Amino acid sequence: MKHYKLAIKFYKEKGPRHDKNLWNIRQKRDKAIKEIDKWEQLRTKASEIKEYVIEHLEELIEEFTKNAKKQGIEVYYAKTKQEHNEIILKLLKEKKAKKVVKSKSMLTEECDLNEFLKENKIEVIDTDLGERIVQLRGEKPSHIVLPAIHTTKEEVAKILNETNSDPTYLTHKMRKLLREEFLTSKAAITGANFLIADKGFAVVCTNEGNADLGVTLNKLHIISVGIDKLLPSIKDLGIFLRMLARNATGQKITTYTTIFGKPTNQKRVIILVDNGRIKRKKSEFKETLKCIRCSACLTTCPVFRRSGGHAYRYIIPGPIGSLLAPLVDKEEYKDLPFACTLCGSCEMVCPVKIPFSKQLINMRKYVTKNKIMKIAEKSIHSDKTFKLFSLILRLTPKPLLQKAFKEWSKYKKLPNIPQKRFISL
Amino acid sequence: MEEFIKNWETAGGEILTTIPKGWYVIEGKFGIIESGAVWVEEYNKEMFLSEKLAIKMPKKFVNNMEEAMELIENSGIFISGPSKTADVESFLVYGAHGPFKCGIYFI
Known part of the structure; x- marks a missing residue:
């Protein structure tokens, strides 16, 4: 089903409430960025750093690999999602791990890791509360930072067989259930928000502490991360940490920001994943590699707020998803760049200045195979x-x-x- | 320091005048005023399994994360208040997976 049909269905059921919740977050974000007097300069710096990263991607991968190995971290490079999944399976088999706790990672979703491990009889427990809710509902996250934003507290109560739908009660009930899973797991998988090339560090930001609990309780820590998350130096990290949480949820910073380096008493493995990124670097859509997955473009988008994330059908929805999805499957997602009014709100809030309006128009051209439309477009000019x-x-x-x-x-x-x-x- | 405390409290953190019994104690290195976070170099499971976490730290601060980066050499963690989530209908709840309470005790 195409975006607009799913959007109409979603809007009738949940649209106004979803819209209101996300708009509240957008307002919190506006307040949070005003507390920083040189926000625009930070955006410019962040954008320039990311442009540098795209131009020097291969060198930075090499530098990061060298420095991470010096820290005692095992580093793998996966060209495709299949390669990524196979590496993880091999590592888990070595540890005889039948159960693994995973903190939120859009990359493992991109690689369909959960389904792959399930086929190989390994149980994956998503530990981010929102992501656990969608996992129990048999769904995918509908938002990259707020995975269960499309659900109601009554729906959460239902999957837990509870009659009490108080959010505090439900959250603590989930905590209790997941604590059992943490204590019986044999490995932890996390994503990473940033990779620091000059140090070989991986940086993970969470509010719940689920990544840290999983890592400190297990002998094996696997970090799955896209090569676009590289930053040249630890100095650059400071800029992004000033921006990320403010732009995402209006918090000054996430509760936990963990810098992972040398492991103590455990094995740490980093899998650097390409899965089309190097190819994208050479395309007209290379600027999408600047994205730090803050989710501000989703939260602000008037279409996303009303349609919900599932209408996009791709694991990354909203404006950034409309640019990424057609590159994965042009035919399946050709409607997405049109699920947009070209209002430019995404471009205004983007912390790394991805030129969304221009890119979305280019994406419309990219997906339009129809000859008549192409002739019409030409002649109309x-x-x-x-x-x-x-x-x-x-x-x-x-x-x-x-x-x-x-x-x-x-x-x-x-x-x-x-x-x-x-x-x- | 006042601004640091304000930002720390916004994140749900407390200021402790004594360390109450039953709180797990770790050591903080310095605070980041703009973020309301503390840099901690300890990293163990008790910090996340415990329900109440106290951070003992000196009255040492930097203005923001860019300044903080100059002081970081090894791994560690920035902590800003207790563990939290708003995943059930956007309702803020403390104690998602880690501590329900997190306090600073200045030395």
Whole structure:
């Protein structure tokens, strides 16, 4: 089902509440960034650092690998998601781990790791409360920072067989249930928010402490991370830590920001995952590699707030997902760059200045295979052919036009057809 | 220091005048004013398994995370208040997986 159909369904059931909750977070974010007097300068710096990272990606991978090994961390490079999953399976088998606790990692979702390990008879417990809720519901996260934002407290109570739907009660009940899982697990998998090339560190930010609990309780810690998370030096990290939580949820910082280096009494493994990133670096969409997954573009997007994340069907929804999904499967996700009003709100809040408007228009072109549409687009840019189109449309009886544009005219009145191009007025 | 305390309390943290019985105690190195966080170099399971965590730290502060990075050489963790989540209907709850309470005791 395409985005707009799923969006209509979601909006009728949950749209207004979802919209309101996310808008509250956007307002908190605005307040939090105003507390920093040089926010715009920070954005510029962050954007420049990320541009540098994209240009020097291969060198930084090499430098990071060398320094992480010096810290006593095992480093693997996975070209594809299959390679990533196989490495994890091998590591878990070596440890005879039948149960693994995982903290939130969009990368393992991108790699379909849960399904893969399940097929290989290894139990994966998602430990982020929101992600555990969606796992128990048999769903995927609908938002990259707030995975269960689409659910109600009554729905959470239902999956726990509880009649009490008080959020504090439910949260503490989940804590108790998950504590059992933590104590009986044999390995921990986390993602990473940043990799520090000059030190060989991996940095993980959480509010719940689930990543830290999993890591400190287990003898094996696997970090799955995309190569786009690299930063050249620890100095750069300071800039991103000032921005990430403020821009994501309006917090000054997440409760826990862990810098993982030399392991003590445990084995630490980092899997650097490419899965199309090097190819993307060479494409017109390379700027999407700047993304730090703060989720501000989702939270602010007027379409996302009303449609919910599942309407996008890809693991990363919203404006950034609309750029990433068609690169994974052009046919399946070709509707996504059109699930957008080009309002530019995503571009305004992006901490690394991804040029969303331009990229979304380019993505529309990228997914449009239809020859007629391409000819139409070309001709509409010439005064002469525009006049011809305009004449044909004006001569067509209105009811016929309405029928031809029935999806458009369902919610809006058809406009009067202009005689001249906007640009020539 | 006042601003640090304000930001620490916004994150749900407390200021302790004594260390109450039953609190797990760790040592903090310095505070980050802008973030309301403390840099801690200890890292063990008790810090996350315990229900109440006290951080003993000197009255030493840096302005922001960029300044903090100059002082970091090895692994460790920034902590800002008790463990928290808003995953059940956007309702803020303390004690998600780690401590329900987290306090600073200045030395």
